[in-house]
Structures are given as structure tokens and as C-alpha cells.
Amino acid sequence: MKNLDYPSASDENSLFHYYYFTFAALFYNRNYVDFLYSFICDLSLIRYLCGMKEAREIRRILFSDEFKEFRDSLDNRTQNKIDDCASILKTVYVLSTKFVKKVVNTDFYEMRVSVGTNEYRTILFAIDHDNIIQSTKVVLLNGFLKKDSREYKKQISKAINIIKYLEYGAEFRP
Numbered sequence: 001m002k003n004l005d006y007p008s009a010s011d012e013n014s015l016f017h018y019y020y021f022t023f024a025a026l027f028y029n030r031n032y033v034d035f036l037y038s039f040i041c042d043l044s045l046i047r048y049l050c051g052m053k054e055a056r057e058i059r060r061i062l063f064s065d066e067f068k069e070f071r072d073s074l075d076n077r078t079q080n081k082i083d084d085c086a087s088i089l090k091t092v093y094v095l096s097t098k099f100v101k102k103v104v105n106t107d108f109y110e111m112r113v114s115v116g117t118n119e120y121r122t123i124l125f126a127i128d129h130d131n132i133i134q135s136t137k138v139v140l141l142n143g144f145l146k147k148d149s150r151e152y153k154k155q156i157s158k159a160i161n162i163i164k165y166l167e168y169g170a171e172f173r174p
Contacts, residue, residue, distance in 0.1 A: 059090050062139040064162050067122060070143035078115045082122070085113050086140070089124075094133060100124075102132075106156055111140065119146040123159040139166070 063071075071079055088099050089111065103110050103123070109132050111122040122143040126135035141159040144151060 057090055058093055059135060060137050061086055061090055062127075062137065064139060064141050064166070066142045066158070066162055067140040070122075074120075078113070078118075078120065081113050081115055082111075082120065082143075085111055089138065100132060103152065103156065108141075108156060108159055120144070121146050121155070123155055125159070125163060 071082055074082070085099050089095065098112065100109055100111055102108075107125065107130070109124050109126065111124055113120040113122070120143060123141045124132075125139050125141060126132045127137040127139060129135040132138065141162045142155060144155050
């Protein structure tokens with residue numbers, strides 16, 4: 001029988017691929033590909049499981065007062081999921097549309113969090129670049145519980161007012 005060489009903890013790439021293919025082999029026959037994709041997307045969890053160093057911060061995240069009020073009004077489970085999504089936004093270079101998606105016909109993006117049957121959205125803005133992937137500074141403007149697609153127009157206008165307030169001062173307070 002051939003002796004298997006397991007990758008060392010110092011070789012991050014090999015160790016990551018080892019765990020990826022191990023989980024893929026375990027779950028492929030049970031149709032857990034979606035589970036595997038979600039699991040792999042959270043690199044901080046993989047790094048924790050592999051005993052690797054902390055994930056490097058790629059983006060700096062700023063929070064508006066409106067977002068802080070929204071987050072504080074939620075239950076602990078939802079707050080934790082929003083924090084996890086913000087951590088992914090902060091540490092993962094290429095972002096999955098499961099977590100962040102461009103809002104059509106605007107300069108804004110939405111951070112997407114799903115808790116049970118509730119869909120929470122946070123409008124965010126890339127400060128220093130048009131593309132969020134290349135941006136190093138992001139501001140979370142306002143959050144809301146998605147009920148229907150009409151909610152977006154109201155939230156986008158609220159986000160525009162928040163940006164005007166951040167840029168020009170109190171005369172544009174939302």
C-alpha cells in the first residue's frame with residue numbers, strides 16, 4: 001500500500017487543497033455541493049480549521065450611524081451573520097454574489113444575509129474605486145429586511161442622502 005504524504009501546515013496552498021478535496025469526496029455523493037461551496041467561501045473558517053495564521057485584511061469597512069442602529073435592533077443570531085458577512089467582505093478579495101452583489105443602475109452594492117426565511121440587505125458603497133473588488137475602503141450605509149423589490153428604491157434614496165450627509169454635512173441629514 002502506498003504511503004500518503006500529507007501536506008504540512010506551513011504549506012497553506014497544499015493544505016487548503018487537501019481539505020477542499022477531502023470535503024468534496026465526502027459530500028459529493030450526497031449532493032452537498034452547495035454546502036461545500038458555502039463552506040469553502042468562508043476562508044477564515046478554513047484557516048481556523050487548518051491552524052493557519054489569521055486572514056489578511058483587504059478592505060477597511062466603515063459604518064454609518066444608520067447601519068449601526070439597524071444592526072443593534074436585530075437579534076444576536078442575525079447580528080452574528082452580518083458580522084460574518086462583513087468579515088468576508090473585509091478579508092476575501094474576490095467576493096461571491098452570495099454575499100455581495102451590485103445593485104442594478106446604481107453605484108451601490110448590497111451585502112446579502114439570509115437568516116431562516118428572512119433576507120437582510122445592507123446598502124454599501126466602495127469609496128476609493130468603482131469596483132468593489134478593487135476597493136480598499138467600503139462604507140456600510142443602511143440595512144433593511146427585504147420584503148419585495150420595491151423596497152430598494154426607498155433604501156437607495158436613503159443611501160444617497162447618507163452619502164450626501166457624510167460628504168457635505170448636516171444640511172443633508174436623512
